[in-house]
Amino acid sequence: MANEILPYLEMCQREASSLQRGMNFDLGDGYSLDAAVAYKNGEIPAPLVRVYEKIHQGIWSYNGIFQLVDGWKEHDRKRPVFKFKLVPVSDDNVITRPYAQAPRRRLIPTSVKIEVWDRDRGKCVICGATDELHFDHDLPFSLGGSSLTAANVQLLCARHNLSKGAKII
Numbered sequence: 001m002a003n004e005i006l007p008y009l010e011m012c013q014r015e016a017s018s019l020q021r022g023m024n025f026d027l028g029d030g031y032s033l034d035a036a037v038a039y040k041n042g043e044i045p046a047p048l049v050r051v052y053e054k055i056h057q058g059i060w061s062y063n064g065i066f067q068l069v070d071g072w073k074e075h076d077r078k079r080p081v082f083k084f085k086l087v088p089v090s091d092d093n094v095i096t097r098p099y100a101q102a103p104r105r106r107l108i109p110t111s112v113k114i115e116v117w118d119r120d121r122g123k124c125v126i127c128g129a130t131d132e133l134h135f136d137h138d139l140p141f142s143l144g145g146s147s148l149t150a151a152n153v154q155l156l157c158a159r160h161n162l163s164k165g166a167k168i169i
Helices: 008-015 032-041 110-119 158-164
Strands: 002-009 048-056 059-073 080-088 133-137 151-159
Touching: 008 048, 008 059, 008 110, 008 151, 032 059, 032 080, 048 110, 110 151, 133 158
Parallel strands: none
Antiparallel strands: 002 059, 002 133, 048 059, 059 080, 133 151
16 A cells, blocks of 8 residues: 555565665566666566655655656766656556556655654554554545645554545544
8 A cells, every 4th residue: 555654674575575775676577777678669568666765764655556667877976877767557456557647646755754754753643553554644635635745644553544544534
């Protein structure tokens, strides 16, 4: 589920790999520069990748599934750097459908996630749980709630997030 918070080790278990900083490509699931170029050249469908984002040391947020639509290599002063262009997929459960750009984005920006994590002290705002946390829209996204400010985002444990659904509590 997008916006789920998880520890580093759980993220590695889900991906069945010891993940390192940056994008981990060539894990056998099309996460590679070659796959991005093959898509761009019309040889294969856009590979689907799961994207995670670091919030704090050992704390990550799952951002959902994205299409890998382009990739290239640049050089910084020390080493080659791989760059990738990702396009969000509109529904994690229907990953074969092409993404249609929506005027609003459900994706919560990193700066907002960090502000919410610090404000809510890494705990569910209802029960104080510190595990199975999710970033949740106070005014649900489906009802017009924004992802762009911390004022509309809160931390909820999975139990409270799932019981809330698209309601305002």
